[in-house]
Amino acid sequence: MEENELLKKRKEKIEALRAEGIDLYPNNVNVKNTTEEILSRFSDADHDQLVQIEERFSIAGRIMAIRNFGKAAFISLQDRKGRLQGYIHKQIVGEEAYQLFKKLDVGDIVMTEGKVFRTKTGELTIEADRLRLLSKAIRPLPEKWHGLTDIETRYRQRHLDLIVNPRVKEVFQKRSRIIQLMRRFMEDRDFLEVETPMMQPRAGGAVARPFKTYHHALGMDLYLRIAPELYLKRLVTGGMERVYEINRNFRNEGISSFHNPEFTMMEFYQAYATYEDLMSLTESLFTFIAQNLLGQLTFSYQDRQIDLTPPWRRVTVKDAIIQTCRIDPDILENAARAIAYARSLHLDVNDQEPLGKVIMAIFEETAEAGLVQPTFVTHYPVEVSPLSRRNAVNPSLTDRFELYICGKEIANAFSELNDPVDQRDRFLMQLKDREAGDEEAHGMDEDYITALEYAMPPTAGEGIGIDRLVMLLTDSASIRDVILFPHMRIKDEGGN
């Protein structure tokens, strides 16, 4: 990176401090308090009450602002909990510390110790009788008023974004809380958290293009997983009747405001349950999270009011289309008529397209965007559900649902196909799709079928897109706002 005047001056300043024998990066720090502790403890105390308090406090954090008056100054100190004002007075902190203070910059990390008081304007303030430099900043922070708004810099230098934009930290605190609540919910229902391979010899369990890598010692190709599904179901077969995994999936697809190449899913399996049981479980899980996170079941997402109060609407794929398009239901029962209708919507479908795929294309084009309030869409066609159990009444459909909120798919669940013979047929169907040019069709997985041949209990499983759920609950417009380090192209010329 080029040396601009700003950096040059700052480095000179730092060398001067070093020359004075000041340790710019000490590590023996004993911080007793946080800004939040002090602020909440004395929120109601007035000036006279604070004068009585002899106790000294210590906080450490980053200097976010300095307001200097010659012999005294105010600093704004930011720690992980928030900000507290510090008062640095020459006579109180001492000559030596005050000389050091005059050489500090916004962005430096310091520790202050002292009593608390209230200023004339009523702000709770720590009156430093000690001040230590803990870490010296060489680069200046972005501007204090407008902050850092350049989206590219915010994602590429997330540390800066976090320092300057408090809302960003709140989003990631909420994300952590949501995942914590999920774990508690699953634990309460006796689910066991497990970890299954991220690198797999076959990328199965979903329909997507995988990332490929190579293992030198084994001399074999490996794929980053697109889903943990087949491994988790092996565990259910093994007697782990309730398992869940919260981890990353990798899909080599386009990037958008709702898609990141690596994204986080909670996937779970419950033996002796059906997809209908999972609908109730999902309602309970989401209301549990919302209640604990927001204190209520309603929230607004990008100016739309969402209400999570159960029961949520349940509608079949076909009914969702029929209600949206007001068409003759028979159109969706006949491949030729369905294809003709799809083409009238300007959808690109070929003459050999199976009915189920045509129906899904129509659904996605017409009904999906209108599913704003939480909705379970059920009865997906068997052609697009290679791992789902067939519906007992109509075997061309599956016992499957996807959860939609704000027109986006948030979860996907089904009663699992545990008949190894049918599973083999489904894989063979997928292989035909692959031969027909569908690169994302599911591959044959003999090991998985062998596992099923040992008998997997009747089971239902579900995957929940955690990034998208966090987006909803934090009102974030882009998935990049809920992923700390979203994927970006590398920039050739170093630095910013």
Add this chain to the structure above:
RNA sequence: GGGCCCUUAGCUCAGCAGGUAGAGCAACUGACUCUUAAUCAGUAGGUUGUCGGUUCGAUCCCGACAGGGCUCACCA
């Protein structure tokens, strides 16, 4: 990958029928003992994303490239 748009000082932004750039904050010097976007006086800071073209002359017009945003496609 396609379409549209964006890239000017550390940050946030101006600018110009084409005549090589301004402000605020940050920085630097000085003043100041209750400020909170502190204030006041002064100083300095730019290969206008990169490369090429047109032109006497390009930050501005044209092209390519790079990075980013929105969007469509693929997908969750």
